[in-house]
Amino acid sequence: FEDFTGLYLxxxxxxxxxxxxxxxxxxVQA
Structure with a gap:
């Protein structure tokens, strides 16, 4: 998930x- 880190809903x-x-x-943290 390195390319998709951040805050999601x-x-x-x-x-x-x-x-x-x-x-x-x-x-999501990687």
Whole structure:
């Protein structure tokens, strides 16, 4: 993942799910 380091976002497209925590960011480090 050396070419893809940095901060990324993942989320669900169902708004109720996003409200319950299915929208987070994560950091890729190599």
């Amino acid at each position: 993942y989320h669900c497209h169902i708004l109720e799910h996003e409200d319950m925590g299915m929208m987070r960011n994560y950091l």
